[in-house]
Amino acid sequence: MAQKPATLKDVAAYANVSRATAARALNSYGYVGDETARKVHEAAEKLGYRGNRLAQALRNGQLPIIGCILGDIQNPFFARIAHDIEVLARKYRYNLIIGSSEEELEQEVSLLASLQSLSIRGFIVAPTSDENNFHLERLIEENVPLVLIDRVVKGIECDSVVVDNEGGARKAIEYLIAMGHRRIGLLQDDTRIFTSRERLSGYQSALTAGGITPDDRMISVSQSTVEHAIDATIRLFSQKTPPTALFTVDSLMTQGALLAFRAMGISIPHDVSLVGFDDFNLATFTDPQITVVAQPVSEIGLAAARLLFEKLTGQSSPPQQIRFETKLLIRGSVSRRPEG
Amino acid sequence: MAQKPATLKDVAAYANVSRATAARALNSYGYVGDETARKVHEAAEKLGYRGNRLAQALRNGQLPIIGCILGDIQNPFFARIAHDIEVLARKYRYNLIIGSSEEELEQEVSLLASLQSLSIRGFIVAPTSDENNFHLERLIEENVPLVLIDRVVKGIECDSVVVDNEGGARKAIEYLIAMGHRRIGLLQDDTRIFTSRERLSGYQSALTAGGITPDDRMISVSQSTVEHAIDATIRLFSQKTPPTALFTVDSLMTQGALLAFRAMGISIPHDVSLVGFDDFNLATFTDPQITVVAQPVSEIGLAAARLLFEKLTGQSSPPQQIRFETKLLIRGSVSRRPEG
DNA sequence: AATGCATGTGAGATCGATCTCACATGGTTT
DNA sequence: AAACCATGTGAGATCGATCTCACATGCATT
Incomplete structure (x- = not known):
């Protein structure tokens, strides 16, 4: 049957000392006689005493x-x-x-x-x-x-x-610009979220610095799940003049974009280029492997x-x-x- | 400054009742006068009272x-x-x-x-x-x-x-046998672990049922991490007569095997066939997609x-x-x- | 002899919530 | 009038560990 775990009181009783002394012996503070300390430790051992962390915490x-x-x-x-x-x-x-x-x-x-x-x-x-x-x-x-x-x-x-979300996003976009892209899409989640906001801002500033005017039609927003990202990607690439490159703000959205591209028959990097924020183990298993902004x-x-x-x-x-x-x-x- | 959170005592004092009555009012048990109950709830509200879960738990x-x-x-x-x-x-x-x-x-x-x-x-x-x-x-x-x-x-x-680990493994091996494979490798982790043992047993019984004698050289053991699995796979496939198919007992080992094959220039499914236990999101992103035994x-x-x-x-x-x-x-x- | 001090020990309070028990009321029944 | 009950409330114990304080010793000072 469920015998209760031993309490300090039990230990003290077993060692024939008061609770106070038992506590002193076990936590080694104050004065305790050598012999007494030994007895207490022995009793604790024998009874399998473990302090009740709840009581300690309450105290x-x-x-x-x-x-x-x-x-x-x-x-x-x-x-x-x-x-x-x-x-x-x-x-x-x-x-x-x-x-x-x-x-x-x-x-x-x-x-x-x-x-x-x-x-x-x-x-x-x-x-x-x-x-x-x-x-x-x-x-x-x-x-x-x-x-x-x-x-x-x-x-x-x-x-x-x-x-450094902003800097990371900027690096990604600068790289895409350097590779000759000008219509660069952004797949991001709710701007309520800090990282999303910062990454958006890096995206915009890099575009501006590269002489490109940010264009709302190049931005698609969705919740950060693979499923929502698929839809958002499809929306973005169903336009008359879709982006030639896409930057995704987290790994779930990167996965969503990959699936969407596959479903749409869009091939990477031939038809569209892709850079994701946050490295993820899947990124090196795909063909081609995905270029990403990695966080430590x-x-x-x-x-x-x-x-x-x-x-x-x-x-x-x-x-x-x-x-x-x-x-x-x-x-x-x-x-x-x-x-x- | 850090004012302590309100206790039941504070609430009781504020409502001019005893702790016992306050407790009764808040937890609605026993007899409490309507007016008293109202006062107590009001006090609790005003003081932002939240029970101390620690004290409750101790009790x-x-x-x-x-x-x-x-x-x-x-x-x-x-x-x-x-x-x-x-x-x-x-x-x-x-x-x-x-x-x-x-x-x-x-x-x-x-x-x-x-x-x-x-x-x-x-x-x-x-x-x-x-x-x-x-x-x-x-x-x-x-x-x-x-x-x-x-x-x-x-x-x-x-x-x-x-x-059903054993049944799952058996299905995988039966499938491989049906596809004409006879040298079927197994990449598993420590047999101390229940799932590993059961999957091994399914592997063995399917082989035997298919008229194939289990061969220890077809089995490689490693810890369940991607890195260890890479090594184990390389060991397994560096033999003179390596397996023509591989069954891996969990998703991390499946990933390790994929990486090892890539490093060794072994192509799937041309050079070797692969079935993994446990589905994982990466499995559908590879080319070809990986056949797996999925758990709910x-x-x-x-x-x-x-x-x-x-x-x-x-x-x-x-x-x-x-x-x-x-x-x-x-x-x-x-x-x-x-x-x- | 009187005081100081180092060493040991136990009784009791404390943390906060809850529960048991005793004690009030006022009303209803015999 | 006595007994009973439903209702309402508070004092105090409890959970287990820890800490403060008071109280012992015995030895070493003045």
């Missing part, structure tokens, strides 16, 4: 768990980050709670509230929205360690880890977790904003456009 | 969190499952803690212990090892709801959700979560073993082998 006001609110764990980008955070957390004897906001502000807020009522102090969040971030503001006010990841939010002063994924989660644990272990440095560079990985999905 | 002995111990969240198979569980958990106002065992028994054990000391009751585990599962036995003895996923373990009587991934996590919540909500039905069928998706990576 000292925080639970050694990291709350991690991401867009979606199924996105390999976030899965990788979650994995890296978990590995580091384990070193600090923290656990990891993962929640998906599914890009809904409301869900992000309620998830956060629910975690806060668990006395969790320490969050890594990929914020959905750029506005109405009262929940994040409150965290800051209450001095709860918070690291924003992948996206920053105006008005929130805290640690963050993002990549392995460093993002690690950096975020490091920042968080700095704060959690009491170092109160001013907020750090880490921004990683991106890299254009030229593979085979872009062809030179004959002039004219 | 009633369980925390509304599901512990989920998987091999690795980065494996899309597990990522999908984790996502599905989280969605269902949210409905029940549970959170989800994810831990990776990284296929180490020791890590699985310590993770579980750490979660148990959080008074978590309710686990979904993909057990690493077939033996020494004392930690799981203890859960059962203590009546802690437990659902095994992807793998079952002998001697542990509890709910489980797995797929979307149902696995859901079924597991459902079983778990049945137990958590007090229904004490006998342990259910759910086993899903697999499906051979014939695409283009297998060619008919000329007789002789």
Whole structure:
């Protein structure tokens, strides 16, 4: 039958000392006699005592768990980050709670509230929205360690880890322009999302710098799923004068575009050139392989977790904003456009 | 400054009642006067009261969190499952803690212990090892709801959700035999792992049934990562008389094999035929598309979560073993082998 | 002899929510 | 009038770990 796990009281009783003394012996603080300490440890061993982390947390006001609110764990980008955070957390004897906001502000807020009522102090969040971030503001006010990841939010002063989205997008577009393209399409998701906005802005500034006037007909918007991206790509390439090149803002949309092109009988890079943001393992399996703007994924989660644990272990440095560079990985999905 | 969140005591004081009455009003049990109840709710509202879930859990002995111990969240198979569980958990106002065992028994054990000391009751585990599962036995003895996923373990009587690995493997091999192949390679991971063992057994029984004697030189073992699978594939195909077809036991190994073949200049399906276990989005992006044994991934996590919540909500039905069928998706990576 | 101090130990309070129990009311039944 | 009950409320215990405080010792100072 289910015998309850041993409590400190049990250990104390077994060792014939008070709870206070048992606690002192096990946590080694204050004065404890050698012999007493031995007895207590023996008793703890014998009874298989493991402290109740819940009671400890209630007492000292925080639970050694990291709350991690991401867009979606199924996105390999976030899965990788979650994995890296978990590995580091384990070193600090923290656990990891993962929640998906599914890009809904409301869900992000309620998830956060629910975690806060668990006395969790320490969050890594990929914020959905750029506005109405009262929940994040409150965290800051209450001095709860918070690291924003992948996206920053105006008005929130805290640690963050993002990549140079604008620069990455600019590199991609400059490359396409250099290869002779002028009608360059953009497949992006909701501009509510920070990364999408920044990548759009890089796209526009590179076009302008290249003497090309941005044209709304070259831009298609969809949710960030493969299915929605297929539709958006088809819409974009069903125009009378479709783009000769396409830039997609994340890997799911890149996959959608690939499928759409296949369905439409459009061949890469012969009929159209393609550059995607975010490298993904599929990109090197296709023929031709896909040229992408790569983010240092392995460093993002690690950096975020490091920042968080700095704060959690009491170092109160001013907020750090880490921004990683991106890299254009030229593979085979872009062809030179004959002039004219 | 960090003003502490309001406690029940604060609410009670604000409403001029005792803690007990406030609790009764907020949780609506026992007798409470209408007017009193109104006052309490008003006070709770005004102070932004949210129960401390930690204290609640300490009191009633369980925390509304599901512990989920998987091999690795980065494996899309597990990522999908984790996502599905989280969605269902949210409905029940549970959170989800994810831990990776990284296929180490020791890590699985310590993770579980750490979660148990959080008074978590309710686990979904993909057990690493077939033996020494004392930690799981203890859960059962203590009546802690437990659902095994992807793998079952002998001697542990509890709910489980797995797929028909042996049958799936058999289908794949039978298909290859029907296409005229006789030297059929197997790329598998550690036989400590349940799925690997079952798939091996399906491979062997199909061969035998087809009049082919299993040959150890046709089998290569590696860890389940793309990198290790590349090496293992190269080893397998560097023999004097290499296989004419290959069966890989999971999607990461299928990817490794693809990369190895490319590096070795081996073309699919001309030089070698390939069937993988577990469908993955990349499989339809390659040329040719990869023939796979597909598992109903979307149902696995859901079924597991459902079983778990049945137990958590007090229904004490006998342990259910759910086993899903697999499906051979014939695409283009297998060619008919000329007789002789 | 009186004081100081280092060393050990236990009783009880605390964290926040909840539950049991006892104690009030006022009204209804015998 | 006595007994009973439905209704409403508060005091205090409980969950388990930890911390403060008070109280012992015994030894070393003045």
